[in-house]
């Protein structure tokens with residue numbers, strides 16, 4: 001780590017205010033070029049602390065940048081983690097106003113819900129599958145707080161990996177009945193296909209992406225409690241949305257999930 005605790009705290013306040021006020025800001029590494037990965041996760045964890053101190057519940061976590069398509073789209077070369085706050089959840093088929101966000105994009109994902117706690121380091125696919133209660137189709141709405149959705153790796157990690165909203169839907173299914181790598185996905189906007197995906201596009205196996213999140217959390221002493229939601233990462237690149245758009249994801253054997261933007 002290179003930054004003093006007071007700078008970590010003020011950058012966390014700056015980025016959280018950008019999220020809460022839906023205002024974009026310059027990338028933080030412009031003013032703090034020495035900011036490293038440890039500083040970035042310390043800022044993300046300080047945003048987490050600020051929210052829980054105000055009574056917000058952290059309901060789960062996310063893997064970010066787990067597909068080749070996403071890494072290529074954003075010009076980065078490693079995955080990240082973020083946390084999910086209670087108010088990020090939108091009901092299946094629900095609406096969200098684009099005016100409450102900066103420049104939202106959507107991603108097709110598989111969400112895991114845990115029945116046992118998970119803790120890294122050393123968490124692997126088998127540990128994740130054994131601790132999973134069920135999986136669900138999910139849409140993640142990401143919204144970078146940075147101008148023009150442009151950032152470097154450390155800046156996006158500090159910004160909670162662009163976490164903004166998520167929707168869970170479909171039918172909960174036990175992982176013992178499924179091959180998560182070969183699950184097909186059709187992602188649609190306004191009734192037309194946007195992209196097609198498969199589970200293996202998510203870090204080789206969606207449970208491997210979840211293990212990666214658990215291990216990244218473990219590096220800073222965080223456990224994933226039973227009952228957590230973990231978004232395993234986009235199976236395709238992310239797509240911009242505008243008021244009036246209806247987005248739907250169909251996942252083989254898991255049903256569908258949708259969200260509308262007003």
Ligand code: 0L1
Nearest residue numbers: 064065074142144161162
């Ligand atoms: O969920 C994601 O893959 C987003 C991670 C952060 C990068 C981005 O905003 O695209």
Ligand code: MG
Nearest residue numbers: 107140233234
């Ligand atoms: Mg995502």
